[in-house]
């Protein structure tokens with residue numbers, strides 16, 4: 110059984126190993142992965158701190174070459190890495206290969222950004238003085254990532270961090286060390302100097318907490334749950350460091366009477382249930398106006414009947430398993446809560462048995478839900494959606510915005526007036542018109558508002574906001 114170690118100061122460092130198991134087949138052990146200790150985390154932070162001065166002044170061509178090489182290797186190994194991703198996380202193989210390609214595209218994008226580090230030059234209001242505005246790296250940065258995008262989320266934090274001259278300690282989620290380790294191995298072999306990138310795998314409550322308590326990190330970029338995000342925020346305020354949080358969602362998808370029915374059904378199916386509903390941008394509230402309600406529900410249920418839930422690696426599987434037993438139990442608990450709250454379980458919701466032992470759940474659709482029910486307010490993070498019937502567009506918009514979250518918001522309509530109004534008035538960081546709430550590009554900003562996010566946006570050129578600090582220099586001519 111291959112044993113994967115942590116990468117600290119350019120060396121592979123061992124420790125107690127834990128098994129990484131496949132949620133599609135719990136007999137399948139993906140690999141053994143070292144559990145970092147608090148001392149490992151402290152050593153990794155020291156290494157990132159020591160490596161920062163030289164890396165922050167490194168040539169842009171060196172950074173460009175390393176990020177390009179990383180992108181090329183990920184792309185050339187997309188089938189193998191996609192298979193690893195599908196095995197450890199449970200999304201289907203095509204979804205996993207797609208995520209892997211996206212990681213390669215992100216490294217490629219930031220390889221290009223290394224060569225476009227522009228500043229500004231202005232005359233001063235005082236004659237004879239020049240003003241130059243530049244961006245500089247912020248220092249050693251801690252990256253904490255969740256389990257649901259095991260290669261893309263680490264990539265969209267690591268690539269800009271290194272591009273702009275920061276050093277990194279990555280703490281991936283316990284459930285998915287495999288993709289993080291593969292990335293660390295690729296970056297290491299691509300020629301990064303010692304300590305510029307460090308990987309410490311292990312428990313969030315142990316080594317993640319050491320990261321939060323460290324006075325030596327200049328920033329923490331976090332994606333995960335609201336509870337952990339709050340801890341990151343409090344600890345970062347305590348240490349006076351920069352922080353960025355991407356957290357939960359309860360994303361609405363509105364379907365108006367004038368919607369194209371097949372677009373509405375396909376977008377809803379994708380938003381609510383693909384990737385087992387385990388996307389922060391997944392929709393879990395379908396808000397449907399009266400005139401199309403019955404036709405839409407009937408068509409969505411017919412479509413759900415054609416969906417195959419099975420082993421993520423099997424050809425023909427549309428939806429893989431839930432990521433682990435704990436998340437499966439959470440999903441089932443919420444299905445019980447929905448029933449007890451009086452919503453109508455119109456489809457699915459039962460645990461399924463397949464050829465291989467895994468955490469399979471039939472997607473659950475509740476109709477006759479209200480926006481006050483817990484299933485409509487709390488993030489389930491599984492293939493569970495509640496459908497809320499409304500009178501008209503105005504009521505739909507008001508319910509869509511009536512949530513503590515604000516990541517993504519979608520609408521199906523053929524009305525330009527309503528589409529335009531929704532784009533302007535949806536309280537979300539991302540708005541989708543006639544498209545699923547999930548599924549975003551890698552070269553444009555990503556993030557939310559209200560309880561979903563805090564701090565500047567990730568991805569595209571907007572990533573520079575977090576991973577750099579601005580300097581204004583005045584020079585007497």
Ligand code: NAD
Pocket residue numbers: 253254255256257258280281282283311312313314315316317318319320321332333334335336337338340355356357358388389488490516561
């Ligand atoms: P989580 O908060 O449990 O874990 C996220 C990371 O934080 C993991 O690496 C974990 O080990 C670490 N962690 C846990 N306790 C810690 C502590 N005390 N100190 C430091 N680190 C700690 O979240 P999860 O279950 O892995 O991910 C699911 C959540 O992520 C969902 O709420 C989902 O909406 C959210 N998510 C958000 C986005 C987004 O961009 N908004 C993207 C993906 C996932």
